[in-house]
Amino acid sequence: MLRRIDLRQGLGNVRNMLPRAAIDVAAAVAAVAPLVDDVRKRGCPAVMEATEKFDGFRPASLRVPKEVIAAAVDALDPQVRAALLESIARTRIGHTAQVPTERVTQIAPGGTVTQRWVPVRRVGLYVPGGLAVYPSSVVMNVVPAQVAGVVGIAVTSPPQSSTGWPDATVLAACGLLGVTEVYAAGGAQAIAMLGYGAIDVDGTTIEPVDVVTGPGNVYVTAAKRLLRGIVAIDAEAGPTEIAILADEKADADHVAADLVSQAEHDPMAASVLITTSVTLANAVEDKVIDRVVRTRHRDRVTAALTGPQSAIVVVASLEDGIRVADAYAAEHLEIQTADAPVVARRIRNAGAIFVGRFSPVSLGDYCAGSNHVLPTAGCARFSSGLATTTFLKQMQVIEYSRDALAAVAGHVLALSAAENLPAHGEAVSARFPDGLPT
Numbered sequence: 001m002l003r004r005i006d007l008r009q010g011l012g013n014v015r016n017m018l019p020r021a022a023i024d025v026a027a028a029v030a031a032v033a034p035l036v037d038d039v040r041k042r043g044c045p046a047v048m049e050a051t052e053k054f055d056g057f058r059p060a061s062l063r064v065p066k067e068v069i070a071a072a073v074d075a076l077d078p079q080v081r082a083a084l085l086e087s088i089a090r091t092r093i094g095h096t097a098q099v100p101t102e103r104v105t106q107i108a109p110g111g112t113v114t115q116r117w118v119p120v121r122r123v124g125l126y127v128p129g130g131l132a133v134y135p136s137s138v139v140m141n142v143v144p145a146q147v148a149g150v151v152g153i154a155v156t157s158p159p160q161s162s163t164g165w166p167d168a169t170v171l172a173a174c175g176l177l178g179v180t181e182v183y184a185a186g187g188a189q190a191i192a193m194l195g196y197g198a199i200d201v202d203g204t205t206i207e208p209v210d211v212v213t214g215p216g217n218v219y220v221t222a223a224k225r226l227l228r229g230i231v232a233i234d235a236e237a238g239p240t241e242i243a244i245l246a247d248e249k250a251d252a253d254h255v256a257a258d259l260v261s262q263a264e265h266d267p268m269a270a271s272v273l274i275t276t277s278v279t280l281a282n283a284v285e286d287k288v289i290d291r292v293v294r295t296r297h298r299d300r301v302t303a304a305l306t307g308p309q310s311a312i313v314v315v316a317s318l319e320d321g322i323r324v325a326d327a328y329a330a331e332h333l334e335i336q337t338a339d340a341p342v343v344a345r346r347i348r349n350a351g352a353i354f355v356g357r358f359s360p361v362s363l364g365d366y367c368a369g370s371n372h373v374l375p376t377a378g379c380a381r382f383s384s385g386l387a388t389t390t391f392l393k394q395m396q397v398i399e400y401s402r403d404a405l406a407a408v409a410g411h412v413l414a415l416s417a418a419e420n421l422p423a424h425g426e427a428v429s430a431r432f433p434d435g436l437p438t
């Protein structure tokens with residue numbers, strides 16, 4: 001079922017050997033650009049028309065009424081409520097630990113630079129709702145924004161045909177977190193609505209946001225790319241990926257279960273095993289086949305596992321396995337080897353690393369205290385997952401006394417002269433009308 005890539009003779013140009021989805025974000029950018037522009041120009045009617053086109057109907061308004069959110073909280077299954085509250089509590093602990101502290105540094109006597117962290121004012125958080133619905137993504141988006149101290153939080157998620165509003169558990173998660181501004185919009189049109197703002201059907205204003213975050217399909221990713229610069233965005237978090245670096249000691253059934261778990265997100269999801277052991281590779285292949293026959297979303301899982309984005313990569317050594325894992329830069333990387341914590345320390349590129357037999361990716365999806373909105377498609381080489389700092393800006397505060405400025409004034413004058421920007425130097429000498437102290 002999973003194709004085999006045999007790299008035991010050497011890695012060559014390893015990036016070219018890796019399994020990758022044939023997702024063309026650039027083509028999606030071209031496809032959604034007119035829609036994004038239409039939302040910029042016409043606002044609500046353009047969002048509504050796109051919703052009708054892609055989701056099959058028109059919601060009564062963009063904003064979800066507060067009574068609908070309250071009813072979703074009231075109707076929540078008690079076990080799901082308890083699980084969401086536990087997920088919120090753990091995610092809050094993990095993200096509170098990420099808050100950077102303000103630091104005042106004395107650069108010279110009387111001269112300080114303070115690194116201050118300031119939350120952005122207003123954020124738009126996308127919660128997917130196409131093939132599956134994601135109340136857990138409400139938690140993963142909202143908690144870091146709240147911990148950062150963001151005051152304006154707007155959530156948007158595709159309306160479901162059954163109710164005309166976003167999924168009830170998504171709404172309940174918003175309610176449990178105290179989020180009241182929730183919109184019934186998905187896809188590229190929702191991202192554009194957040195970035196440009198709109199006027200809702202009843203005349204109320206949807207204010208544009210400063211930052212847009214959240215995972216989604218290729219159209220969501222494309223719209224985020226287009227809006228970059230008008231708003232900040234988090235990493236591109238597209239179809240889910242799992243890579244597992246495993247040796248002959250790994251449990252084949254655990255490996256198979258984890259590969260299948262992330263394949264159920266999307267036919268475009270990627271499941272990759274990187275192993276030094278042909279025996280393990282064969283055993284995992286058998287266990288995957290067993291599991292696929294029994295799994296609920298068999299068609300989606302089969303499409304994901306047989307697509308060009310999924311494979312078993314056999315390598316000659318653990319060293320080569322680490323090189324392949326780094327080149328692949330998975331959204332999620334599990335380490336199922338001897339000395340897993342030591343191996344994990346050597347990994348440079350992954351959205352998140354799951355170490356050892358009892359840290360499966362699905363733990364991180366819901367309740368580990370980490371974040372599940374993570375960079376995909378190799379973006380973990382240069383970007384990080386969603387975090388409290390995604391919603392914080394660093395601001396430098398400079399404060400020098402008269403004596404501290406006098407002490408460095410000669411250097412400022414010399415550099416301003418070297419750059420042929422004499423007015424810069426004059427802004428300093430103007431403060432010392434009797435001449436600079438020597």
Ligand SMILES: NC(=O)c1ccc[n+]([C@@H]2O[C@H](COP(=O)([O-])OP(=O)(O)OC[C@H]3O[C@@H](n4cnc5c(N)ncnc54)[C@H](O)[C@@H]3O)[C@@H](O)[C@H]2O)c1
Pocket residue numbers: 032035050051054055127128129130131132134137158159185186187188189215216217218219220237238239240265266268269331372373374375376
């Ligand atoms: N990387 C992560 O952190 C992470 C986390 C959770 C989910 N995911 C991924 O998010 C994805 C969710 O995708 P999904 O499709 O289920 O839900 P989605 O909400 O991202 O997309 C559904 C929406 O797409 C819109 N749409 C469809 N065609 C469009 C078009 N041509 N132009 C503009 N908009 C269009 C529809 O209006 C619909 O509302 C999955 O691939 C899943 O793996 C990733």
Ligand SMILES: N[C@H](CO)Cc1c[nH]c[nH+]1
Pocket residue numbers: 134136137240262365372373374
């Ligand atoms: N694995 C997904 C991307 O990290 C997140 C998720 C939500 N629900 C289940 N899984």
Ligand SMILES: [Zn+2]
Pocket residue numbers: 240261262265362365
């Ligand atoms: Zn998942």
